[in-house]
Amino acid sequence: MAPRRDDTPKIVIYADYEVIVPPHELRKVIAATGAAVEGDDEPIARAEAALTQLSVEFSAWMDSECERLEAARQEVRRHGFTPQAHDALFRAAHDIKGEAATFGYPAVAAAAESLCRLIEHTPEIARVPLALVDQHVEAVRAIVRERARTDHSVVADALVRRLREVTDEFLREVNRDRPDDLESIFAPPLAP
Amino acid sequence: MLNRVLTAKVACYGDMVRIDFNRLRFLVIDDNAHMRRILRTLLHGFGTREVYEAEDGATGLEAFTHYMPDIVLTDWVMPIFDGLELAQMIRQPGANANPYVPIIMLTGHSEKKRVVSARDAGVTEFLAKPISAKALYERILNVVVNPRPFIKTKTYFGPDRRRNVNPNYVGPERRKGGKADMIGQQALLDKAKVLN
Numbered sequence: 001m002a003p004r005r006d007d008t009p010k011i012v013i014y015a016d017y018e019v020i021v022p023p024h025e026l027r028k029v030i031a032a033t034g035a036a037v038e039g040d041d042e043p044i045a046r047a048e049a050a051l052t053q054l055s056v057e058f059s060a061w062m063d064s065e066c067e068r069l070e071a072a073r074q075e076v077r078r079h080g081f082t083p084q085a086h087d088a089l090f091r092a093a094h095d096i097k098g099e100a101a102t103f104g105y106p107a108v109a110a111a112a113e114s115l116c117r118l119i120e121h122t123p124e125i126a127r128v129p130l131a132l133v134d135q136h137v138e139a140v141r142a143i144v145r146e147r148a149r150t151d152h153s154v155v156a157d158a159l160v161r162r163l164r165e166v167t168d169e170f171l172r173e174v175n176r177d178r179p180d181d182l183e184s185i186f187a188p189p190l191a192p
Numbered sequence: 193m194l195n196r197v198l199t200a201k202v203a204c205y206g207d208m209v210r211i212d213f214n215r216l217r218f219l220v221i222d223d224n225a226h227m228r229r230i231l232r233t234l235l236h237g238f239g240t241r242e243v244y245e246a247e248d249g250a251t252g253l254e255a256f257t258h259y260m261p262d263i264v265l266t267d268w269v270m271p272i273f274d275g276l277e278l279a280q281m282i283r284q285p286g287a288n289a290n291p292y293v294p295i296i297m298l299t300g301h302s303e304k305k306r307v308v309s310a311r312d313a314g315v316t317e318f319l320a321k322p323i324s325a326k327a328l329y330e331r332i333l334n335v336v337v338n339p340r341p342f343i344k345t346k347t348y349f350g351p352d353r354r355r356n357v358n359p360n361y362v363g364p365e366r367r368k369g370g371k372a373d374m375i376g377q378q379a380l381l382d383k384a385k386v387l388n
Contacts, residue, residue, distance in 0.1 A: 009292075009342075019352075020342040022292040026262060029212040030337060043213065047237030047325035054233050061226045094269050095224050098300040098321035102230060109322065116300070189302035189320070 058103040065099065066141050068092045069112075073137045081125045089133070090119045096140065105147070107156035111139045114164045121171050121185045123178065132166065139163055211336055213239035219261035220245050221252035221278065222298070223270045231265060231298075234325050238332075249273025253281055257288055263335060268299035268310070275299065276313045283314035283350050291349070292342060294335035298323055314350025316340070 010021040072089040079085055093115040100109035115136035122128045143156045168186070175182045218240055220231045225247070232243050244259045246252035250272040256264065264282070268275040279295050282288065294316040299306070302320040310318055317331040340351040 016345060018344040020344060022339070022342060024339055026216075026294075026336045026339070029215045029262075031210050031212055043210075043238045044325045044329050046239070047234045047329070050233045050237035051230065051325065054230070057229075065226070091223075091269060094300055095227075098298075099224070099226055099230075101322035113300070184303065184305050187304055189304075 055104070062100065062103045062105055062108070062144055065092070065096050066144050069096060069137055069140060073133065076130070076133065081128060086119070086125055090116065093119065093136075105144060107153065107160050108140050108143050110160045111136055111143065111163060114160065114167045115140075117171065117185070118167045121181070122174055123181075127174060129170065132170065135166075136163060209333075209337055211238075211333060214241060216240055216263060216332075216336075217242040217259065217261045218244070218263050218265060219252065219255055219259060220265045221247075221249065221255075221270070221275070222265075222267040223247050224267070227267065227298075230323070231328075234323075234328055237325065238329065249275065249278040252278055256282060256293075260289055261293065263332065264293055264295045266295060266297055268297060268301055268306075276310060276315075279310070279313040279315050279350075285344065285349055292339075294339070296328075296331050296335065311353055312348065312350075314348075316351050 007023045007025075009023065012019045069089075069092040072085070072092045075085045076089055093112045096112035097109050097116055100106065100112060115133065118132060118136070119125075119128060139159050143152075143159070146152055146155075149155070171185055172182065175185065213235070218235055220228050220235075220243060222228045222231070222245075228245050228247070232245070235243050244255055244261065246255040248271045249266075252264075252266065252270075253273065255261075266275040266278055270278075273281070275297055279297070282293060282295065283291055285291050295314065296317045296319055297310050297315045298319045298321060299310075300321045301307075307318055316335050319327055319331050342350060343352050
């Protein structure tokens, strides 16, 4: 008879905390393959190939994300920074920040990141300068629209760099009485 | 070549290891349909067949209870319940079938304050966007092969936040359950009231 598997967590109790070792349920999916062999990169290569096949959709997806950002900007123009308008603009910019590089538009991701910083780190939302929001949205749309130009990346990088400089300058100014926030805003990213 | 690098991370197994993705069940929670499609594509590329999707934290929690996934991939910024709140709800001992499930958070937030908040909510691994097949594979490999023990204090339940033990540390035990600097959030009860 096979030995009975112990599937209860092992718990060690200390004065202020407990250390719990749950059963290693996922052990069942681990297979030792011995020495390195040809084709060991296979799962990653297969996933990259699948993503390459999917990439025919990326241009249209980028366009639809731009339309969403523009709609959110128009909502802010019409009604000001209501909680809903603020949320919609931030979400649209945040999604572009996370996706655009995967779609093949790294400069768009950088412009969207700058817009996210502007919205997120301005202490009072009413103080977010609409002109600067407009400039970010226009930059995102222009970089996507002019993707076929030969000097595209040079112009896009210069545009994004300048947007980031202006945004950082503004954030330094509006947060000058908040040293902790300033440190956090300008700290290097931690996650890999 | 890449797996030679990964081998260093899974040294406890001594040999090369490979995951049988075919036997893993994933739950992907992201409000953005494009990102869900990208993640599904990568997971299928790795060899996974069972990938379930949810578009916000609330339906994500429901799907978690229903499908009992082996690994949860969640975004941070989502409507209703965000990824941080979802992680806190999953990490409730006794409240669901698997409070130990590995949670990989995929997000555009990579600032220190954010990463610390995610860690304190019980997130197992953190993956900054833009994601790549290699980075996602590494995170999955790590949660499968190197599960960390869980710590329960008065204020925390989740994977051990100490990834490394400092053998030279001399001083009092600091694991008292104190929280790091948290980002203020609307109480879940208040959110539930709004939803009802």
